[in-house]
Amino acid sequence: MSTTQIYTKFSYDAHARTCAPNDFLRQIRRTVNDEPMSEAQLNMIMKAIRNGLQLQPDDALIELACGNGLLSVQLFDACRSYLGTDISDYLISIAKKHFERLPNHRFEVQGGIECVNREAHPERFTRALCYAGFQYFGDQDILHILTTLYKRFTRLERIFLGNLPDRARIADFFTHRIPGEDELSDPGTALGAWRTRETFAQLVNAAGWQAVFSVMPPEFYGAHYRYDVTLTRQG
Numbered sequence: 001m002s003t004t005q006i007y008t009k010f011s012y013d014a015h016a017r018t019c020a021p022n023d024f025l026r027q028i029r030r031t032v033n034d035e036p037m038s039e040a041q042l043n044m045i046m047k048a049i050r051n052g053l054q055l056q057p058d059d060a061l062i063e064l065a066c067g068n069g070l071l072s073v074q075l076f077d078a079c080r081s082y083l084g085t086d087i088s089d090y091l092i093s094i095a096k097k098h099f100e101r102l103p104n105h106r107f108e109v110q111g112g113i114e115c116v117n118r119e120a121h122p123e124r125f126t127r128a129l130c131y132a133g134f135q136y137f138g139d140q141d142i143l144h145i146l147t148t149l150y151k152r153f154t155r156l157e158r159i160f161l162g163n164l165p166d167r168a169r170i171a172d173f174f175t176h177r178i179p180g181e182d183e184l185s186d187p188g189t190a191l192g193a194w195r196t197r198e199t200f201a202q203l204v205n206a207a208g209w210q211a212v213f214s215v216m217p218p219e220f221y222g223a224h225y226r227y228d229v230t231l232t233r234q235g
């Protein structure tokens with residue numbers, strides 16, 4: 001028996017097309033109280049990503065769900081090569097136009113599953129990133145992506161997954177109405193699927209990785225309901 005969906009689904013591609021072509025922050029919903037995020041907040045994000053990835057000059061970085069590349073470009077000088085992928089044609093067109101630095105730092109339209117399955121030279125990558133993106137994948141897709149990164153991307157040492165909504169902190173975010181189970185678990189909503197650290201760690205461990213969880217400084221707007229995770233290979 002099917003149930004009626006009473007909440008709204010969200011498309012980043014459709015959303016970004018409603019924003020001004022140079023309003024990079026709104027396109028990827030980097031807003032606080034509907035205003036573009038401050039430089040201080042953005043700097044906190046970049047610091048967390050840098051800490052998680054520990055990029056070395058020889059590293060090759062692959063990014064899933066990179067959006068319009070606004071954050072990605074800030075990592076280009078710290079690594080030898082970069083491939084950013086996202087399912088949104090529109091966001092990748094912005095990334096290509098404004099941020100691509102060929103031949104070594106480039107963007108491609110690809111969903112996360114397609115990206116890990118089809119990469120022709122997976123063994124060249126040493127670091128992987130998905131910031132504010134893993135919540136838009138279901139459990140089976142996460143398991144597939146992480147397992148494939150483990151098996152095909154044989155030189156991958158670290159993965160940083162950031163800005164994930166914490167299922168244990170829903171009451172800190174939804175102060176008026178707690179959404180139902182279906183909505184909280186749905187990767188197709190604006191906030192994506194909420195997972196506890198325990199649930200997330202189970203997926204990570206099953207794919208061969210070990211997880212170290214971290215949180216942003218308290219001054220970060222989402223620190224009270226989100227976490228970050230750094231993955232390294234088990235044993």
Ligand SMILES: C[S@@+](CC[C@H](N)C(=O)[O-])C[C@H]1O[C@@H](n2cnc3c(N)ncnc32)[C@H](O)[C@@H]1O
Nearest residue numbers: 012028065066067086087088111112131132136
């Ligand atoms: C909140 S934005 C984050 C963008 C960028 N990582 C950042 O932090 O600025 C979420 C991104 O996930 C992408 N996305 C959603 N589902 C995806 C999928 N199945 N495969 C690849 N990208 C996906 C969206 O197109 C969007 O660009």
